[in-house]
Structure formats: structure tokens, C-alpha cells
Amino acid sequence: MQRKGTRIAAVMADVRSKIAARAYLPGTRLPSVRAQARAMRLSVSTVVEAYERLAAEGAVASRPGSGFYVAGPAAPLALTDIGPRLDRAIDPLWVSRQALETGAGSLKPGCGWLPASWMYEAGMRRALRALARADTLELTDYATPLGHPALRRFLCRRLAATGVEAAPEQLLLTESGTQAIDLICRYLLEPGDTVLVDDPCYFNFHALLKAHRAHVVGVPYTANGPDLERFETALREHAPRLYITNSGIHNPTGATLSPVVAHRVLKLADAAGLAIVEDDIFADFELAPAPRLAAFDGLARVAHIGSFSKTISASLRCGYIAAPAGWIEGLTDLKIATSFGGGRLAADAVLTALTDAGYRRHMEAVRLRLAEAMDKTLSRLQALGIEPWLRPQAGMFAWCRLPDGSDAAAIARTCLKDGVVLAPGNAFSQSQSAGDFLRFNVAQSADSRVFEVLARAIAAPP
Structure with missing residues (x-):
């Protein structure tokens, strides 16, 4: 059963999220304590305590006989505060930052672009x-x-x-x-x-x-x-x-x-x-x-x-x-x-x-290289028990399921410590139903260290 402190925190998080998303603008009246209690299936006393704590923080203001209202100017738009808090390893903004910010020495099988030498x-x-x-x-x-x-x-x-x-x-x-x-x-x-x-x-x-x-x-x-x-x-x-x-x-x-x-x-x-x-x-x-x-x-x-x-x-x-x-x-x-x-x-x-006359020939060479990279990458992944959801007809991406019991976000965190940037499945999934998937960029998966680091992460105890 959820403890009372956790239930109070859930109400506060719900209100903060709506304020951050500007669904509740300054001056907006919060749902009545009874309406919020019904909506979240909590007791009225839990919602009252959560609202009072938000008032103590200055996030809302109490108007006796009227209710609680959002206080202050509109908060700066913070995308990470909109919606439920995600593990940073699967937050879309965090994944993008890792792929863009990591140095030249890092390996990026989770990124969405070709190596510089392929351009x-x-x-x-x-x-x-x-x-x-x-x-x-x-x-x-x-x-x-x-x-x-x-x-x-x-x-x-x-x-x-x-x-x-x-x-x-x-x-x-x-x-x-x-x-x-x-x-x-x-x-x-x-x-x-x-x-x-x-x-x-x-x-x-x-x-x-x-x-x-x-x-x-x-x-x-x-x-x-x-x-x-x-x-x-x-x-x-x-x-x-x-x-x-x-x-x-x-x-x-x-x-x-x-x-x-x-x-x-x-x-x-x-x-x-x-x-x-x-x-x-x-x-x-x-x-x-x-x-x-x-x-x-x-x-x-x-x-x-x-x-x-x-x-x-x-x-x-x-x-x-x-x-x-x-x-x-x-x-x-x-x-x-x-x-x-x-x-x-x-x-x-x-x-x-x-x-330019060379662009068509360049892209023919890229498509050939991608087909070869797809074959090699899928073969090396399957040796680790990682199976493709389907075999793509073309392109750079392979959407792959990890071995049973694997957590893609945990594996991504582990591999990042060794300089390998992965793209966990739930970063792509609105329903958060792809926790055992990774997206691989086959053009960025040529280095054998990718598979060595991945093998250790899969074998590591949870």
C-alpha cells in the first residue's frame, strides 16, 4: 500500500507538473480538494495536506472560503517537467544530449546519423x-x-x-x-x-x-x-x-x-x-x-x-x-x-x-555500405541474444529486442560509463512498452568495442 507521505507527494507532483506545463496558469483555481481526491482516489485529508504544503512553498495561495489558486508569474517552460518524470536514460532530451555532447572518442550506435566519413x-x-x-x-x-x-x-x-x-x-x-x-x-x-x-x-x-x-x-x-x-x-x-x-x-x-x-x-x-x-x-x-x-x-x-x-x-x-x-x-x-x-x-x-554529378554515385555507395553494415551488425547482435524486430529493407536503423529479463535503460546507463551511447526503446515509446528494445544505427556499429561493452552490460547482475 502506498504510504501517506508518498500519496501527498503524488498530489504535489501532479499540481507542479500542470503548472510547469502551463495547464494551470497564474490565478487558476485548483480543483477542489474533494474533486482532486476523487480524481486521484485519495482521501480528502491527503489532498488538503498536499495543497497546504504547496502553499507553504509559495507555488499556490489559499483564499479562505474560495479554495487554492496558482500563485506568481508563469513558470519558465521546462520540458522535462511536463508529464511524468522519466528515467533520464530514456528521456528524449537526455538521449539527444548524450549523442550530441559526447566526445570524439565515444562510440554512438544509438545516434541517428551517419559517421562523418560517410557523408x-x-x-x-x-x-x-x-x-x-x-x-x-x-x-x-x-x-x-x-x-x-x-x-x-x-x-x-x-x-x-x-x-x-x-x-x-x-x-x-x-x-x-x-x-x-x-x-x-x-x-x-x-x-x-x-x-x-x-x-x-x-x-x-x-x-x-x-x-x-x-x-x-x-x-x-x-x-x-x-x-x-x-x-x-x-x-x-x-x-x-x-x-x-x-x-x-x-x-x-x-x-x-x-x-x-x-x-x-x-x-x-x-x-x-x-x-x-x-x-x-x-x-x-x-x-x-x-x-x-x-x-x-x-x-x-x-x-x-x-x-x-x-x-x-x-x-x-x-x-x-x-x-x-x-x-x-x-x-x-x-x-x-x-x-x-x-x-x-x-x-x-x-x-x-x-x-553535382557525384551525388548519385555517392548515395549508391552509401546504400551498399549500409546493407553490408546491416548484415554484420545483426549477425553480431544475434550472437549476444539480441534479435531484430524485423529485417529492414534499407536504411541505417535496426530495432532490436534484448534477451529476456533485460532492461534497456539500465544497459544504456552501464554502457555509457564505458563510452558507448545507446538509444533505449522507451525513449521512442509513448506507452513506455519498449523497455526491452534498443535502436541500433548499423553505420555507427562497426567498432568491436560496441559489442564487447554490450556483452558485459547484458551479463552483469541487475
């Missing part, structure tokens, strides 16, 4: 040399609101190869794929709106949606796309505003959306008035194009986004949104309001690299 460095150097000789405006001036016209025209031709028909006026350049999703969330969402995500999904979706104070609902992901029965149930029960997904190479599972599932998702979305964001940043890793929701939908309710940080350079940031025509003006206004004109240099460098 299109030669093409980037040629592009930068060409730009150094460019007109002064290209080096110093702001871009137009929609972004580099020639790059947008080129992207329209690229998208047409996957069946996505878009006019240049339907493309908006952004600083990254993350900024693209952020702008769409700003455009569509109000705090408290429901957003559907795949379970599991890319962990930074969780962090970004926290920043927008959205209510996130996970839909189980299968080898062919979202579980349709659960997807339909979520639409009926939660009336979501938005669904964010990958339909090419799925992150973290490596799965591919099937045409049948894609058509059903769009039919359900149309009936429910649901908007969709299709994140397609891994398109150039595909051996054959998977179905695209934006292609089937004709950019009616699906926004298609991408970037080049995974294949060309993460240092020069450039992404894009191909969106329904009616969204573009609002998205452009938001882009100007939040980042003004954007830069010309990154877009110009990306266009030069993409149109």
Missing part, C-alpha cells in the same frame, strides 16, 4: 568553393520568404519521382526537418490539442510536442504501418488534430508503409478531418520508393517534409515542407516571425551538392 564531404567542398566565387548577395543576404527558388524547383522534380506532385509555390524551405514540423505544429495546434504518433516513433517528436503542450497519443506500429484498428479507435476516442509519421523508412523500426495501409489511413483521416505530417528525411537511403501518403493524397491534407542533414551535411542546415496550397501563406508568416528570412548560403550549397 558527402567531397561534394560539399566543391559546393563551398563554388560559392566562395559567387555574387556577394549569395554570401551575405537573406533568402526570399519561401526560400531559394532554384532549389524549390529542383525539389519538385525530386518529389515527382516518388509520386508527390507539388508546384514550387507549395514548397517552403526551412532550416531543418525539425523546424519544418515545428512550423506546422505552430500553424495547426493549440495547447491541449491531441496529436497521434507511432508507437514507437522518433524520440524528438515527443520532445517537440511537449514544447507545444500537445496531448500525445501513441498508435502501435506494425511491420506495414500503424495498427489500423487502434488508429481508428484513437480517432474516435481522442479527435486528434494531427498525425506525425514516417512512411518511407520508419524511425526507429526500419519498417515500410504498405499501399493497403496507406490508403486506409488516408480514408480514415479524411473522414475524421485529420491533418498528417509525413517525415521523409531518409528517402535517399531507400533501394526502391515506398508508398507516400502525400502522393496518394495529392497534398490535400498531408504535409511532406524532408532535409539533407542525414546525407549531405548536418552542419549546413536545410529542410523543406511540401504542403497543401492553403497552408503556405500561414506557414510563411510563421517562418518570418520565428526565423525571419532564413539564409541563402545553406540552400545554395545543398542545391550545388544535389546537382
Whole structure:
């Protein structure tokens, strides 16, 4: 049975979380002690004591005969305080920090990008040399609101190869794929709106949606796309505003959306008035194009986004949104309001690299290297009793189940002490149902020390 002190702390944590998430703004009246007691299935005396302690801290103020009210100015938005406290080893922000902050000597099989030596460095150097000789405006001036016209025209031709028909006026350049999703969330969402995500999904979706104070609902992901029965149930029960997904190479599972599932998702979305964001940043890793929701939908309710940080350079940031025509003006206004004109240099460098004769050959070599790395990595993992959920057709990710009884978060903490950064499954799972999974980046798993450290962590007593 839960002790009284623990029950009081639970009430205080619930109120603090709502204040941190700005669900309770200054001056907001807290639920009555009886209502809170019913909601949390606690005694009235427990809630009274919790409210009194919060008042003693200055977090709330008591107004005799009226109740308790949130005190003071709105707290700075702290993403880690929104929602339940997670083990830092599975907190999406913590996982990202570990992958970004650890030094060059660390091994990063849990990160989401290629090794530096696999990137299109030669093409980037040629592009930068060409730009150094460019007109002064290209080096110093702001871009137009929609972004580099020639790059947008080129992207329209690229998208047409996957069946996505878009006019240049339907493309908006952004600083990254993350900024693209952020702008769409700003455009569509109000705090408290429901957003559907795949379970599991890319962990930074969780962090970004926290920043927008959205209510996130996970839909189980299968080898062919979202579980349709659960997807339909979520639409009926939660009336979501938005669904964010990958339909090419799925992150973290490596799965591919099937045409049948894609058509059903769009039919359900149309009936429910649901908007969709299709994140397609891994398109150039595909051996054959998977179905695209934006292609089937004709950019009616699906926004298609991408970037080049995974294949060309993460240092020069450039992404894009191909969106329904009616969204573009609002998205452009938001882009100007939040980042003004954007830069010309990154877009110009990306266009030069993409149109360089060597890019196609470079990506063919990368896809071959990834296929070889996938074979080797899965073989070495299986020798440790770690099994893939499925064998991906392409890409860099393998979603793998640990041996029975293993705790991915505990293993990640142990391996981090030895300089190996892992990505535990629950960082990707809204339902926290992937505690025995790890996502491996096969391109970052060539060093034998990864498997030596992992073997010791698995064998260590709990």
C-alpha cells in the first residue's frame, strides 16, 4: 500500500507538473480538494495536506472560503517537467544530449546519423568553393520568404519521382526537418490539442510536442504501418488534430508503409478531418520508393517534409515542407516571425551538392555500405541474444529486442560509463512498452568495442 507521505507527494507532483506545463496558469483555481481526491482516489485529508504544503512553498495561495489558486508569474517552460518524470536514460532530451555532447572518442550506435566519413564531404567542398566565387548577395543576404527558388524547383522534380506532385509555390524551405514540423505544429495546434504518433516513433517528436503542450497519443506500429484498428479507435476516442509519421523508412523500426495501409489511413483521416505530417528525411537511403501518403493524397491534407542533414551535411542546415496550397501563406508568416528570412548560403550549397554529378554515385555507395553494415551488425547482435524486430529493407536503423529479463535503460546507463551511447526503446515509446528494445544505427556499429561493452552490460547482475 502506498504510504501517506508518498500519496501527498503524488498530489504535489501532479499540481507542479500542470503548472510547469502551463495547464494551470497564474490565478487558476485548483480543483477542489474533494474533486482532486476523487480524481486521484485519495482521501480528502491527503489532498488538503498536499495543497497546504504547496502553499507553504509559495507555488499556490489559499483564499479562505474560495479554495487554492496558482500563485506568481508563469513558470519558465521546462520540458522535462511536463508529464511524468522519466528515467533520464530514456528521456528524449537526455538521449539527444548524450549523442550530441559526447566526445570524439565515444562510440554512438544509438545516434541517428551517419559517421562523418560517410557523408558527402567531397561534394560539399566543391559546393563551398563554388560559392566562395559567387555574387556577394549569395554570401551575405537573406533568402526570399519561401526560400531559394532554384532549389524549390529542383525539389519538385525530386518529389515527382516518388509520386508527390507539388508546384514550387507549395514548397517552403526551412532550416531543418525539425523546424519544418515545428512550423506546422505552430500553424495547426493549440495547447491541449491531441496529436497521434507511432508507437514507437522518433524520440524528438515527443520532445517537440511537449514544447507545444500537445496531448500525445501513441498508435502501435506494425511491420506495414500503424495498427489500423487502434488508429481508428484513437480517432474516435481522442479527435486528434494531427498525425506525425514516417512512411518511407520508419524511425526507429526500419519498417515500410504498405499501399493497403496507406490508403486506409488516408480514408480514415479524411473522414475524421485529420491533418498528417509525413517525415521523409531518409528517402535517399531507400533501394526502391515506398508508398507516400502525400502522393496518394495529392497534398490535400498531408504535409511532406524532408532535409539533407542525414546525407549531405548536418552542419549546413536545410529542410523543406511540401504542403497543401492553403497552408503556405500561414506557414510563411510563421517562418518570418520565428526565423525571419532564413539564409541563402545553406540552400545554395545543398542545391550545388544535389546537382553535382557525384551525388548519385555517392548515395549508391552509401546504400551498399549500409546493407553490408546491416548484415554484420545483426549477425553480431544475434550472437549476444539480441534479435531484430524485423529485417529492414534499407536504411541505417535496426530495432532490436534484448534477451529476456533485460532492461534497456539500465544497459544504456552501464554502457555509457564505458563510452558507448545507446538509444533505449522507451525513449521512442509513448506507452513506455519498449523497455526491452534498443535502436541500433548499423553505420555507427562497426567498432568491436560496441559489442564487447554490450556483452558485459547484458551479463552483469541487475
